[in-house]
Amino acid sequence: MxxxxxxxxxxxxxxxxxxxxxxxxxxxxxxxxxxxxxxxxxxxxxxxxxxxxxxxxxxxxxxxxxxxxxxxxxxxxxxxxxxxxxxxxxxxxxxxxxxxxxxxxxxxxxxxxxxxxxxxxxxxxxxxxxxxxxxxxxxxxxxxxxxxxxxxxxxxxxxxxxxxxxxxxxxxxxxxxxxxxxxxxxxxxxxxxxxxxxxxxxxxxxxxxxxxxxxxxxxxxxxxxxxxxxxxxxxxIREDKPPQPVALDPVARDGVVVRTPFFTVSEFRMEGRETIEPTAADAGCRILMATSGSVEVRTVGNEPVTLSLGDTCLVPANCLSGLEVEAIDDTVLIVVRFNDSDDH
Incomplete structure (x- = not known):
């Protein structure tokens, strides 16, 4: 190529x-x-x-x-x-x-x-x-x-x-x-x-x-x-009830919102110019979604990536160490991580 x-x-x-x-x-x-x-x-x-x-x-x-x-x-x-x-x-x-x-x-x-x-x-x-x-x-x-x-x-x-x-x-x-x-x-x-x-x-x-x-x-x-x-x-079709709906507390800035045997979802509410490090470096790849606002995704050795409203980003596992996400404006950021196969 x-x-x-x-x-x-x-x-x-x-x-x-x-x-x-x-x-x-x-x-x-x-x-x-x-x-x-x-x-x-x-x-x-x-x-x-x-x-x-x-x-x-x-x-x-x-x-x-x-x-x-x-x-x-x-x-x-x-x-x-x-x-x-x-x-x-x-x-x-x-x-x-x-x-x-x-x-x-x-x-x-x-x-x-x-x-x-x-x-x-x-x-x-x-x-x-x-x-x-x-x-x-x-x-x-x-x-x-x-x-x-x-x-x-x-x-x-x-x-x-x-x-x-x-x-x-x-x-x-x-x-x-x-x-x-x-x-x-x-x-x-x-x-x-x-x-x-x-x-x-x-x-x-x-x-x-x-x-x-x-x-x-x-x-x-x-x-x-x-x-x-x-x-x-x-x-x-199963008869048991599904989990009850969940929302972050109005004063919370982040938290786990969904746990399944296959993946776990966290929500971050970010203010403009705020920077977070949303992952640990000892696990698999992450999915990031901007459901409102936009962020800049920074990883070591790579050009920054802008995640605009409605965008989805896949962050490779070996980019997690040093990962930073900076809000360009007020943003709701969703982070998905995968669970171990033993949890399935």
Whole structure:
């Protein structure tokens, strides 16, 4: 490969930024422009995949993020994984197909998303093509009265939900939560759920696009109903309650907001020109997201990287020592670290 850069620069890990992958959805809109995304005219965009490395998606094709900065600009994330190896990952285990183990996205819901469930490890082990999916949501914006559906309502069995889905609406069988900006909602695999209309959220999840649809609100929105997967969903829906929503205390500046067996999420509220060192140097790579404001990411031996509103940055493991993040203006910074495989 011919490169007109400093000798060896391409082999030296540095913080990576990515080109967003825009995904049209029947329930999408145009609010992702508020997060810096350039949207095609006249197309309802529901998702912006910020960091992705999937072998296959629900639409059949693979999806891999393209690096947009530095010596590897224009190349897929898999190239960085192959070239840098553990200097990038720091012991973080890849997905079984060799891809990066997380999918990070923003979602704009102008209509309700389908009521759905994702498989757990046991189901995925027994069913070829299915992959475990555990996720969490951070509400960036919410219209008045916006609702999130998370888990079964009190006394409802999975069989009750499946039976109702065959004949009528299901909203009253689900646990409903108010969508509150600045709040986190943990959605473990097996938890039936739906984003309600009127929310703009960040989503962090394991690397999977396996979704079993239970109800699609077709009659409510006068749209063609998409394929349902009731038999599969019936095998996956769990009865126990998901974790309660979490938000940082109003006076807190930072804290852990979501813990899963696969990743841990921290939130930092930064004031302009404030500098933090958000990680320890003895663990794997980190994902940084700016859901408001912007920051400068500084690592030893590399040019600073500006993380603007809506951007996502992957910081290699061997860049963590000496990592500094300075707020350019007031910023909400999300930091994701991966847990040991023994926690899975």
């Amino acid at each position: 011919d490169i007109d850069i400093e000798t060896g620069a391409i082999d030296r890990p540095y913080p990576l930024l990515f080109q967003p992958i825009l995904v049209d959805k029947v329930w999408g809109g145009d609010r992702l422009e508020r997060l810096g995304k350039t949207l095609p005219p006249g197309v309802a965009i529901g998702e912006s995949w910020e960091l992705a490395d999937l072998e296959v998606t629900s639409r059949g094709a693979s999806a891999g993020s393209i690096i947009r900065n530095g010596a590897l600009a224009g190349r897929p994330i898999r190239d960085a994984i192959h070239r840098w190896g553990d200097a990038l990952l720091g012991g973080v285990e890849l997905a079984e197909w060799g891809g990066f183990p997380a999918l990070v996205k923003y979602l704009d819901a102008t209509q309700h998303l389908s009521v759905q469930v994702h498989p757990d490890a046991d189901y995925a082990l027994l069913h070829e093509g299915a992959n475990l999916k555990s996720e969490c949501w951070y509400v960036i914006e919410a219209e008045a009265g916006a609702t999130l559906y998370l888990g079964l309502a009190e006394g409802v069995k999975p069989s009750d939900l499946i039976a109702r889905a065959r004949t009528g609406t299901v909203a009253d069988l689900l646990q409903a939560y108010e969508a509150v900006p600045g709040t986190w909602y943990n959605v473990p695999s097996g938890t039936v759920h739906a984003l309600g209309a009127g929310v703009l959220v960040a989503e962090i999840q394991t690397a999977s696009d396996t979704t079993f649809r239970v109800y699609d609100w077709a009659e409510e929105y006068g749209r063609s109903g998409r394929t349902l997967h009731l038999e599969e969903a019936a095998q996956c």
